[in-house]
Amino acid sequence: MSDDAVEKIAQGEDLLSFVLSESKRLGATDADAIYVTSDDYSISVRKGDVEKVNRSLSRGMGIRVFRGESQAIVSTSDLNRNALSELVREAVRLAGETAPDPYAGLPDPADLELHRPLPDLLLEDDSPEPSSRLRLEIALSCEKAALSYDSRIASSEGAEFQSSRVTRQMGNTRGFLGGTRRTNYALSVTSIAKEGDSMERDYWYDQRPFFRDLDSPEAIGTESSRRAIRRLHPKRPPTGNARILFDPENARSLIGHFLSAISGHSLYRDATYLKGREGTSVASGILTITEDPFLPGGFGSRPFDGEGVRVTRKEILSGGVLNGFLFDTYSARKTGHKTTGNAVRSLGDSPSVGTSNILVTPGSSDRAALLKQMGDGILVTELIGFGVNTVTGDYSRGAFGYDVRGGEIMGPLSEFTIAGTLDSLFLGIIGVGSDLSRRSSIICPSILVEGLRVSGI
């Protein structure tokens, strides 16, 4: 670790210790706090020239205080010690105004991850930062590859190279103090294809914790334009039931809906269609989902959760059977479970439930084999809108994609919806691909579903 990093971490620990001891001094019975600093640098180019460069160093402190069973949460970007003391005082006052809740409180000390050193999960790139010139060249060559791909690429919305270095540290009054540092490098471009009356946009990207692992700018630019061009002159599909193949980028969103439906917070609120379904088949037998917080270089990797609780690798869904819900300390106590180390914490709110890395066990079919298995149907490459309700399980979203006949991709399709229920969608999965996408904390292949309703002409 660099000297700069060591100093930064020491500064953060100092600040955390300060607010925790102030909390105690000012009347809190318990407290926890999170401190996040972020160094962001983005450069975007358009039409071969710099369009925008953004440099920011930002930081924030979030504090939760308890007075017995009552709590309050405060946050600030002002790190002046007097201001922090004032804010803690306000938090303690506010905690006196909320109702006692017997389930509220810090985790049991036995659940805290107190083992040190924390494992190195390969989340931070320690090599020298790319120079400003190199960043510019990367963005320019990405856009150039996009623009020169085909004469129908009319313009681009620009290419952007971004990097961030984020330090998250947290501590509580029961002896937990720990942190993670992670880097992220991302390159993206949006291509605009135009021919006659038809204008379509698509994009491509890559992101990695280590700069050297990033896909080449040329590959990203080319893929973006390839995707945009094949969308030109879309038709609308007929209304009716159809098999749908979700590409990995979109299958990921389905897994996301499922994960929010098995949150302990949704469970105690009776706000999930999966309530009472633990131990039963809630998805097709070919679907298995595992959470792995320790995946080296994973976007969701973390050695402890948002409350400082120990984390473990676990199978969430085994051959379609739901093994259980995901809990933080609060939702576990509310429902008579133990925390599963799934707390996530943001600056301005108390913990909620979320996941680290999620792996969908891949099948043996590549994309071509899945298309062949589908026969006739629609390959979906983009979903838009918010028509997903995990309380009722209703699912209805706008989509873009491709008409597939006899396993062959025909023309592009647009202005249609796909709808069903999350229950029928997950039980209706008939194929899981081998084409894992690793660009997110949810690592997922293509997923083939039958029984969904397509609404078009």
Add this chain to the structure above:
Amino acid sequence: MSISEGSTRESQETGRDLAGFFEHRFGATPEVLESVMNLASGSHVDFADLYFEHTVSETMSLEEGIVKKAGSHVSQGAGARIISGEKTGFALTEEIDPKMLRLTMATAREIALHGGDSPARTQVGKMAHSHSLYPVTEEGLVLATDVRRELLSEADRAARAYDHRVKQVMVSLATEVKTVLTVREDGQLSTDLRPLYRFNITVIAQNGTNRQTGSYGFGGRVPFSSIPDIERIRSGAREAARQAVVNLDARDCPSGTMAVVLGPGWPGILLHEAVGHGLEGDFNRKGTSAFSGRIGEKVASSLCTVIDDGTIPGRRGSLNVDDEGTPTSRTVLIEKGILRGYLQDRHNAHLMGMKVTGNGRRESYAHAPMPRMTNTSMLGGDSDPKEILESLDRGIYAVNFGGGQVDITSGKFVFSTSEAYYVEKGRILYPVRGATLIGSGPEVLTKVSMVGSDMALDSGVGTCGKDGQSVPVGVGLPTIMVEELTVGGTA
């Protein structure tokens, strides 16, 4: 807020006092501002600004009948921006002192000008013209914690009393006071004190294993002393409960392309997605919008006149000045079906040779401004809303929605119903389960065949996301008949 006690001045008159707020708090004296803005000057600089923000928000939430959480959040910082031609340099600092301010502007300068050009002198001090759409006194910004608590409990009681099938009630109240100061390259100063509140009720009703949700919210830029309106809170809670209970009887929504009648108010989200985003200046300058180059063309039926108006007093989407120091305005986007204008910030208006419209908005000091909507609505027409519904032969009558989204390049947009009914021969037959409606922005308004006389703005709940930035907005719509829209049901 640290404005001196006992003050009862209106925000417009306190422009210089608000500048004094930043001077007192961060040492941003006129001399310091000039020394920073000198770094933002030069013959290659087209635009530059230094934006100070101090925001205090207070939140409280109730569930299971008790107030479980209360919070207070402070966000402060300064963003520096220099624009030269099509290039923008942006930097921010959360440590606000004269040295960091100069360093931040110097960073923006280095980015935009690559060390070229030489700084000149800037005279800071001219105050921008500004509206007074949400005058507040200092007392008006205070709402005691116990009053907040009581309002949440009142909503909880009203929602539970509505129907025995109401099982969960979640209520939240958030207030925010944002104080901003913008200094431009020409030395113009503008300040604004922006109150904003939002009250929200979400209800889950249950009948056996059938669970349904309903939600209702309201808010705006008004003194917080006006929030304790018990009748409004009770009726809002009953409205959320009513939606959840109605949905217990919902049947599968039909699918396919059919006629849709949209109710007044929040269904105006249609305009926001179908035309609003596509008319923002940045997309049109770059030629990436489905509406690019189409000013003067017919893009809607002649019954449709669509405006964006940032000057409506007290509304969630309203601003006295935008985040670049331009007073907001009322912009006609579509007049009797003809496309008339775009929404502009300074940069895009300049590059397109059009006039600024006061739509340069930013989420916070950590983000650069871009053209954004304020309150977007359609003017009322001549039709009786009842007759519009009665003339629906077979289709959907949609009165409440969740969110929406648009692909501005292809113009395809979606919005998702949260309360809608299946209608045959003008008669409402039954409620339908949530469905996404999809259409094409440049076409959908050409299919509007009736416009009601009941234009209403939404109750003050909209938040618009673009390029990772969220800003509060409003929408409005009279009852309208859309002859063809694709309904994403399951039946």
